[in-house]
Each structure stands twice: as C-alpha cells, then as structure tokens.
Amino acid sequence: MIKGSKVLKGIEIMDIQAILAGLHDCPCGKDHPCDIRYVELGKDVLLRLDEICRPFSRILLVSDGNTYPLCGDKTKKILGDKVVSEMQFGKETVVPNEDAIARIEGQMVDGTDFIIGIGSGVINDLCKHVSFAHGIRYAIIATAPSMDGYASVGAALILEEMKVTLNARVPYAILAEDDVVCTAPVDMLQSGYGDIVGKYSCLNDWKLAHLLRNEYFCDFVYNYVINTVKNTEATAKAVLVREPAAIRNLMEGLVSVGIMMSYVGNSRPASGSEHHLSHFFEITGLLNHMPYYLHGIDVLYSAAVTAQLREKLQTVKKPLVSAIPNEATRQEQIKRIYSSASDGILALQKKVGFYDELNIQALDERWDEICEVLSRAPTYKAMLGYLDAIGLNIHEFDAFYGKETIRDALLYAKDLKDRYTVLWLGFALGIDCFEA
Numbered sequence: 001m002i003k004g005s006k007v008l009k010g011i012e013i014m015d016i017q018a019i020l021a022g023l024h025d026c027p028c029g030k031d032h033p034c035d036i037r038y039v040e041l042g043k044d045v046l047l048r049l050d051e052i053c054r055p056f057s058r059i060l061l062v063s064d065g066n067t068y069p070l071c072g073d074k075t076k077k078i079l080g081d082k083v084v085s086e087m088q089f090g091k092e093t094v095v096p097n098e099d100a101i102a103r104i105e106g107q108m109v110d111g112t113d114f115i116i117g118i119g120s121g122v123i124n125d126l127c128k129h130v131s132f133a134h135g136i137r138y139a140i141i142a143t144a145p146s147m148d149g150y151a152s153v154g155a156a157l158i159l160e161e162m163k164v165t166l167n168a169r170v171p172y173a174i175l176a177e178d179d180v181v182c183t184a185p186v187d188m189l190q191s192g193y194g195d196i197v198g199k200y201s202c203l204n205d206w207k208l209a210h211l212l213r214n215e216y217f218c219d220f221v222y223n224y225v226i227n228t229v230k231n232t233e234a235t236a237k238a239v240l241v242r243e244p245a246a247i248r249n250l251m252e253g254l255v256s257v258g259i260m261m262s263y264v265g266n267s268r269p270a271s272g273s274e275h276h277l278s279h280f281f282e283i284t285g286l287l288n289h290m291p292y293y294l295h296g297i298d299v300l301y302s303a304a305v306t307a308q309l310r311e312k313l314q315t316v317k318k319p320l321v322s323a324i325p326n327e328a329t330r331q332e333q334i335k336r337i338y339s340s341a342s343d344g345i346l347a348l349q350k351k352v353g354f355y356d357e358l359n360i361q362a363l364d365e366r367w368d369e370i371c372e373v374l375s376r377a378p379t380y381k382a383m384l385g386y387l388d389a390i391g392l393n394i395h396e397f398d399a400f401y402g403k404e405t406i407r408d409a410l411l412y413a414k415d416l417k418d419r420y421t422v423l424w425l426g427f428a429l430g431i432d433c434f435e436a
C-alpha cells in the first residue's frame with residue numbers, strides 16, 4: 001500500500017492529506033506540486049480557522065443571503081476582530097460578472113491580507129479571482145459538494161456576458177463542515193455526483209489525445225481520478241439521502257480531482273468532451289437567454305451523450321469516409337450558433353489548427369487502436385444507469401434542450417476549446433447520435 005493511502009470499496013486511494021504534499025519525481029517525468037495548504041473536511045472543522053488564519057490579520061468575508069446563515073456567525077465568532085470587512089450578496093443567484101467583482105473589491109480595506117468565501121461555485125470563483133488580482137490568498141468554506149472547482153487554478157467568470165476562465169491561484173485552505181454540506185439542495189448534490197462520474201468521459205478523451213496527438217499523459221493522475229470515480233459511482237442513493245459519510249466522500253472526491261488538475265497544470269484530467277458540451281449549453285444559453293442546468297448535471301447528461309458517440313464510432317467500418325464540411329460551411333454554422341461570440345471562436349480554431357490535422361487516412365490507419373481506446377469508456381447504457389441512480393433521466397435532457405441544439409453541440413462544442421477530444425472524431429466521420 002502507498003504511504004498515506006486508504007482502501008475504499010476495495011480500491012486503494014491516496015488520502016487527501018497525502019496528495020496535498022505533492023508528488024515529486026513522478027514516472028511521467030513531471031514534478032506535481034500542490035499549493036493548497038489545508039483541506040479540512042468533517043465535523044466541526046471550522047474550529048481549525050483559528051490556526052489556519054494565524055498569519056493573517058485583516059480578513060474580508062464574502063457570502064450571500066443563502067450561505068451566510070449556514071455558518072457566517074460561527075466563522076466570525078471564531079475569527080473575532082480579524083474580520084474587518086464583509087461583502088454579503090443577496091438571496092438571488094449571484095452572477096460572477098464585473099459588477100460582483102467590483103462589489104467585493106469595494107469592501108476591501110487598507111491592508112486586507114486574506115479573503116474567506118462562504119459558498120460554492122460562484123462565491124469560490126469570485127474570491128479566487130479577486131484575491132489573485134490583489135496578490136493575496138483566500139480560503140473557501142464550502143457549502144455544497146456541487147462541483148470540482150474548489151481546488152482548481154482557474155476562476156470561471158462571466159465577463160462581457162461571455163463565460164471565460166481566467167488564470168488564478170488555488171485556495172490557501174478549503175473547509176467543509178459536515179453539518180453544512182449535508183444540507184445542500186438536491187440539485188447541487190446531483191451536480192457534484194455528475195461532475196465526478198462524468199470523468200469517465202474526459203479520461204477516455206485524455207487517452208485518445210495521448211494516442212493520436214502524443215499529448216502528455218500521467219498514469220498516476222489518470223488512475224487517481226479513475227479510482228475516485230469508482231469510489232463515488234455506487235454512492236448515488238446514499239448521496240440523495242444525505243448520508244454524512246457519502247457526502248464527505250463526494251466532497252473529498254471533488255476536492256482531490258481539483259488537486260489532480262493542479263498536479264498536471266491544466267484541467268485535462270477533469271474536463272473533456274462532456275465539459276465542452278456542458279459549456280456549449282451554458283454559453284448558448286447565455287447568448288440566447290435560455291435556461292441551462294447546473295454544471296455537473298449538464299456534465300453527467302453530456303457524458304451519456306459522448307458515451308453514445310463512442311459506441312457509434314466503434315461500429316464504423318473501414319475504409320473511413322470523410323464527412324468534413326468545407327470551410328465556408330463550417331464558418332456559417334459557427335456564426336449561426338455562436339452569433340456575437342463567433343469571431344473569437346473562429347480565431348481560436350485558426351490558431352489551434354485541429355481542422356488542418358483532420359486526416360481521414362491517418363485515422364483509418366490507426367482505427368483499430370482508436371476503437372480499443374474508445375471501448376474502455378463505460379457504455380451508453382451504463383451512463384443511463386448512473387443518471388437513473390442519481391434521479392436524472394435522459395429524456396428530460398432531450399426535451400429541455402431539444403435535439404437540434406444537442407446535435408449542434410455534438411458538432412460544434414469542440415470549437416470552444418483548444419483540446420482534442422472524441423468530438424473531433426465524431427465530426428470528421430459525421431456521426432449522428434439521433435440516427436436509429
């Protein structure tokens with residue numbers, strides 16, 4: 001057994017405190033440092049704030065009308081007069097935009113040397129961004145096991161009405177108290193579960209990119225994330241009834257996957273085609289003022305869609321036939337789908353050059369190897385089983401977005417990112433997942 005590891009459901013996995021120390025001289029050739037000082041998950045962990053905040057003396061506390069009541073008073077009681085200012089948003093959903101950033105900055109006083117956020121995705125992203133922009137550190141007191149961004153480097157914001165991820169720094173400390181996270185709303189629990197189980201899709205994309213583009217790959221990180229998914233996939237029922245052990249396991253999984261992203265230096269181990277589809281629904285939703293699901297719910301549905309795509313691809317027989325539309329048609333489609341955001345997307349793909357690399361003959365030559373990689377991901381049926389276990393149904397997803405939008409996503413979500421995934425294969429071969 002590795003030092004600092006534990007066995008969960010028969011799978012050996014390194015304890016979160018052990019991975020915090022970083023991993024040096026990894027066989028992949030990289031050093032994997034970790035800049036997060038504390039991860040405290042469990043009962044009464046807020047009491048640890050006293051020690052965690054010892055180096056700091058002027059703290060800004062950020063929360064909203066839903067998260068402050070959960071542990072705002074308790075936090076202030078522990079930290080006493082170190083909390084010198086406060087930004088409390090209202091009860092309505094906070095949008096991580098220019099206005100929210102300015103409101104937090106407006107509460108910074110002379111000598112503010114630390115920020116503490118109480119919340120989940122949005123509060124975390126805002127505190128991550130503002131602290132980084134001002135050269136100080138921050139801690140997040142998590143209120144829901146809803147996504148894996150707590151430990152990540154990037155801050156997901158909506159600037160000029162467009163979703164962007166800005167480079168920032170991981171938090172100094174992540175805390176999650178059982179009594180708080182166990183009260184999270186059910187859709188946030190579904191979202192956290194979905195963000196973990198959806199990793200089956202991105203891990204397969206990583207293997208594919210390693211095979212076809214010789215992209216950097218780390219076995220340790222890959223296996224760590226796979227084991228985290230395996231430790232979570234069977235806990236859906238326990239998560240839904242808020243069993244503290246299952247919620248803590250989910251929270252640990254979300255934080256440790258975030259740490260794996262910082263090990264690698266990008267989000268490859270945690271985000272692939274399924275995340276590109278979920279970003280598509282979010283971005284086109286923002287552009288067209290249409291609703292979209294919570295992040296991890298979109299991710300799990302999208303991971304079922306990409307599982308179906310992988311299965312369809314494995315039925316394609318050689319010789320492969322190109323279905324790549326000409327450049328003018330592609331640009332027309334991008335403009336139709338992304339309207340005001342299309343120029344940036346076209347420019348990105350021009351820079352990345354994946355379209356120039358779409359060579360059907362090269363794919364044909366390696367088709368057996370490609371299918372072997374694709375076959376390692378769970379089947380569409382298995383993904384429907386995970387959806388069902390956590391109380392979600394693919395027919396609701398189909399009705400919510402409509403088949404045309406999902407088809408657009410399958411063909412053109414790939415253009416949002418500079419990352420090779422199975423979506424490029426599906427596009428090159430013209431796979432239609434809605435065809436019987």
Ligand SMILES: [Zn+2]
Pocket residue numbers: 026027028029030032218219220221
């Ligand atoms: Zn490595």
Ligand SMILES: [Zn+2]
Pocket residue numbers: 147148195275295296299
């Ligand atoms: Zn995610």
